[in-house]
Amino acid sequence: GRREPGLDSLGWSAALDVYRPFLSYDELSAVFAERSKMYSALAPILGLERLEDAQQRLRTVEKSLSIPKDAAAAIVRDLRPAVEALDDPRARAVHAQLRRRRPDLEALRALVTTGTSPADGGLDRLRTLAASSAPDPALFDQARDRFLQARNALEGLERSAQVADIRRRDLLAAALAVQRADGEGPCPVCGVGVLDHDWARRTETELLRQRELAASRVDAHQELDAAVRALTAVTGPPPTALAALRRDPIPDLPDGLTEQCANLLSAWQAWHALAEAPDRLARDGRVALDELHSVADVVSQAARDELARREDQWQPLALRVAEWLGHAERAATVQDRLATVKTASAWFKRNTHELRNDRIRPLTERARHVWSLLRQGSSVELGEITLAGSNNSRRVELLAAVGESQAEALGVMSQGELHALALALFLPKATAPDSPFGFVVIDDPVQAMDPAKVDGLARALEEAASDRQVVALTHDDRLPEAVRRLGIEARILEVVRDHGSRITVTNAVDPAFRYLDDARAVARDEKLPDPVRRKVVAALCRMAAEARSRDVFFARRLSIGAGRTDVERVWSGARRTRQKVALAVKDDAEADLGSWLSSRSHGPALTACSSRSHDGVTGDVCGAVEAVAHLVRDLGGHHGR
Numbered sequence: 001g002r003r004e005p006g007l008d009s010l011g012w013s014a015a016l017d018v019y020r021p022f023l024s025y026d027e028l029s030a031v032f033a034e035r036s037k038m039y040s041a042l043a044p045i046l047g048l049e050r051l052e053d054a055q056q057r058l059r060t061v062e063k064s065l066s067i068p069k070d071a072a073a074a075i076v077r078d079l080r081p082a083v084e085a086l087d088d089p090r091a092r093a094v095h096a097q098l099r100r101r102r103p104d105l106e107a108l109r110a111l112v113t114t115g116t117s118p119a120d121g122g123l124d125r126l127r128t129l130a131a132s133s134a135p136d137p138a139l140f141d142q143a144r145d146r147f148l149q150a151r152n153a154l155e156g157l158e159r160s161a162q163v164a165d166i167r168r169r170d171l172l173a174a175a176l177a178v179q180r181a182d183g184e185g186p187c188p189v190c191g192v193g194v195l196d197h198d199w200a201r202r203t204e205t206e207l208l209r210q211r212e213l214a215a216s217r218v219d220a221h222q223e224l225d226a227a228v229r230a231l232t233a234v235t236g237p238p239p240t241a242l243a244a245l246r247r248d249p250i251p252d253l254p255d256g257l258t259e260q261c262a263n264l265l266s267a268w269q270a271w272h273a274l275a276e277a278p279d280r281l282a283r284d285g286r287v288a289l290d291e292l293h294s295v296a297d298v299v300s301q302a303a304r305d306e307l308a309r310r311e312d313q314w315q316p317l318a319l320r321v322a323e324w325l326g327h328a329e330r331a332a333t334v335q336d337r338l339a340t341v342k343t344a345s346a347w348f349k350r351n352t353h354e355l356r357n358d359r360i361r362p363l364t365e366r367a368r369h370v371w372s373l374l375r376q377g378s379s380v381e382l383g384e385i386t387l388a389g390s391n392n393s394r395r396v397e398l399l400a401a402v403g404e405s406q407a408e409a410l411g412v413m414s415q416g417e418l419h420a421l422a423l424a425l426f427l428p429k430a431t432a433p434d435s436p437f438g439f440v441v442i443d444d445p446v447q448a449m450d451p452a453k454v455d456g457l458a459r460a461l462e463e464a465a466s467d468r469q470v471v472a473l474t475h476d477d478r479l480p481e482a483v484r485r486l487g488i489e490a491r492i493l494e495v496v497r498d499h500g501s502r503i504t505v506t507n508a509v510d511p512a513f514r515y516l517d518d519a520r521a522v523a524r525d526e527k528l529p530d531p532v533r534r535k536v537v538a539a540l541c542r543m544a545a546e547a548r549s550r551d552v553f554f555a556r557r558l559s560i561g562a563g564r565t566d567v568e569r570v571w572s573g574a575r576r577t578r579q580k581v582a583l584a585v586k587d588d589a590e591a592d593l594g595s596w597l598s599s600r601s602h603g604p605a606l607t608a609c610s611s612r613s614h615d616g617v618t619g620d621v622c623g624a625v626e627a628v629a630h631l632v633r634d635l636g637g638h639h640g641r
Contacts (some may be wrong), residue, residue, distance in 0.1 A: 004437065012436065018050065019435035023426050028419055039387065039394040049429040051355060065338040072327035078321050082365045088314055089123060094321055105329055112322045123310070126250055129240040129261070134268075135476035138235045140289055144272040144282045151279075154220040157213070176203045227267040231282065232275035238268040257302045264299045267292045289608040299515040366428035374420035374456040374464075382414055384426070416449040431464050439469040446476040452564045458482040465490075484510060485555045511633050512551070515544035516625060523621040534616030541609035541617070542577050548632045549577075549584035556587070577610035584635050605631040 007013060037488045053164075076098060083095040092109055097103040129140055178188060179195040187193040228352070238245070246260050253261075271288045274281040327536075364385045369384040383399035383406065400407055413421060430440045442461075446454055458479060464470050472479060483490045492508035509517065521541035522533055550571060557567045570589070574580045579589035585596055597603045606628035608617050 008389050019430060019432055019436040019437060021435070021440045023442045023445075025356055025441075025447070028422050028426075028443070028445065038387070039396050051352075051359065055348050055352070058341055058348065062338065062341045065334045065341060068327045068330035068334070069338070072324050072331055073465075075320065075327065079317075079324055082317055082320070085318060087314055088310060090314055091317060103328070105325060105332060108321065108325055113327060114319050117452045124239040125244065126253075126303055126307055126310075128239060128427040130300055130307050132239050132242070132296065132300060134271075135234050135236070135290065136291040137286070137289055140231075140285060143227070143231040143234050143469050144285060147224070147231045147282050150224040150227040150372075153223050154217070157217045157220050160562060166558075172203050173207055174201060176207070179203075191263075200313075202206075228278045230264060231278055231285075233284070235272050235275040235281065237272050238265055242268065254306060255304075257299070260295070260299045260302055264292075264295045267295045272305070300434060346627075353386075354386060363425075363428040363432070367424045370427050370460050370463075371424040373423065373460045374453055375417070376422055378415060378417055378420075378453070382421070385425070416453055418454070419445065419447070419449060420453050423457065427460060427464055431468060438467070439471065441473070442469045444475065445472060446474050446479045449478075451478060451568070452570070454478045454482045455564075456557065457487065458486055458488055462486075462488045480508060480553070481511075485558075486553045487555070510548075512544045512548040515540045515547065515628075516629050516632065519544065519625045519628070520622070523625050531616060532633065534618070534621060537621050537625060538608060538617045543604075543624060544628055544632055545606070545609045545635075546577055546580050548635045549580040552584040552635050553580075553587070578606060581631075581635070583604060599635055602627075602631045602634065 007016070071621045072335065080095070080098060083091045083098065092107065093111055099109055175188070176193060179200050183192065184196045187195055188452075193199070210516070232585065233376070242261065242265050245258075249258065267288075271292045273284075274285050274288060364365065367385065368382050377403055381401040383401055384397075385399075386397045387394070388397055389395045397409065423442070426441070426442075430437075445457060449457065456474075460468050462473060474480075478494045482488075483492065494506050494508040496504045496506070498504060506545060510528075519537045522528065522536045522540065525533065528536075553571060554567055557570075571580070574583055574589040578593065582589050582593055585591070585593060593606075604624070609628050610625040
């Protein structure tokens with residue numbers, strides 16, 4: 001298929017953090033280099049990132065959700081003293097809300113927006129005074145002129161309508177009735193005149209005029225009544241806010257304004273009292289109204305000044321309250337989520353120890369098993385592995401038993417044991433069933449390990465290789481030697497860097513057979529001087545026989561539980577090649593090999609690689625090499641050939 005850059009398409013990004021299948025030598029050495037960094041070094045190996053990530057995400061979300069609440073708390077610390085210091089009903093209302101565990105944010109929003117509070121301390125009345133004014137003089141003048149006109153018109157009509165005229169009208173109406181009933185005849189009053197048709201016509205005209213005059217008088221009376229009502233309506237009672245000042249004074253009102261309000265109330269009451277006498281009101285009202293206007297203007301201006309003074313004190317505080325309110329309202333919208341996050345965070349804090357150690361408990365058992373393989377030759381038994389602490393105080397607690405004593409593992413382990421412990425912790429995690437990786441790569445795990453632990457390492461890697469590919473890089477021959485000696489199925493590759501950094505990778509050969517291959521090459525090299533060729537071949541044959549004898553002897557002795565120190569001591573005591581072959585064949589350096597050599601025809605081979613090694617091989621050089629090769633194969637324990 002088409003090559004793709006990176007690992008994203010493989011879906012390994014998260015798995016590389018949790019199940020990282022690589023362990024470099026630097027990581028191996030640094031796991032326990034600093035106690036303060038041990039937790040951080042182990043966390044990737046043990047896959048604790050998810051737990052740490054969950055806690056960090058909770059801390060991040062909690063911090064983000066707490067910003068409005070913290071900002072509101074910071075503002076309210078400065079706001080409380082200012083609110084307490086201001087003698088204002090709105091400030092007192094704010095202070096009362098701030099003392100509550102759950103302030104009424106809607107009430108505070110209304111207070112900041114409208115500038116009023118349920119107990120405003122007379123601010124509304126003060127605003128009414130500031131906005132109040134005396135009646136409009138133009139309206140009064142208009143009503144007064146109407147009244148005077150109506151009164152004068154009525155007086156004129158009254159003067160024209162005398163009592164005699166009324167009686168005469170009644171007499172004429174009676175006479176006209178007689179004339180209409182009896183017809184033309186002498187006047188029944190004077191007896192001289194005649195009530196004829198002309199008289200009747202003139203009388204009807206006069207009576208019509210009299211009726212029209214009476215109707216005008218009625219209209220004039222009605223107009224005068226309306227004018228009186230309009231005039232007295234202008235002189236309304238004092239405003240309620242002003243009238244209430246006597247029984248309920250506005251708190252903290254300046255003395256001058258209080259006195260001016262009293263003067264205004266008196267002037268308004270005097271003005272209102274004129275309504276009882278319309279004629280007097282018409283005569284004296286304009287003077288009283290001008291005086292009322294003068295006092296009202298003074299009171300209105302003084303009230304506006306007092307309101308401005310109070311607003312100047314309140315507004316800066318109101319802005320701070322509005323700022324706090326904005327944060328408080330945002331905090332209120334996230335308070336349920338913040339409570340949930342805090343609950344989760346608190347749960348993590350209470351259960352972190354158990355969660356972490358539940359997470360690694362299965363791995364701990366596997367780590368202890370791996371340690372049991374790696375600890376060969378060590379008296380330290382690995383105990384519980386636990387994780388403790390939080391944040392910067394996080395730490396790994398590794399217990400170990402030395403005999404009957406318990407101790408902190410790192411305090412009683414050598415450098416080699418620490419390397420082995422790091423491997424014991426790494427392998428279970430890297431080979432976890434959930435890991436998507438079918439391989440493990442370990443860089444130079446043998447350094448600082450004593451030979452016994454190298455055998456354990458080989459066994460541990462063998463177990464890990466049961467279901468995945470295990471690649472171990474090393475400069476130390478002890479690991480491949482242990483793999484060969486223990487009969488572990490493995491492929492050993494040798495990497496050689498030549499001139500120009502040219503890399504060559506070849507299958508590594510068993511040392512015994514590598515010596516034999518070198519011996520064959522030297523034996524066939526005609527360019528070498530013969531004495532040199534014979535001595536070199538003898539030396540290579542000797543190294544081949546001894547290498548194979550050592551592998552066979554070590555493998556047999558260690559497999560039956562012999563101590564490695566004892567095995568090393570016995571091997572070191574065998575000085576001659578014959579003794580080393582005897583250890584491989586008879587388990588005894590001083591054993592008689594005569595019958596074994598004669599029965600298998602190995603006498604010449606042993607002679608070629610022992611007694612003649614200093615003088616050089618005699619006779620057929622190539623034949624001597626093949627005889628030693630037969631001896632090496634017959635010793636057994638060979639692999640890869």
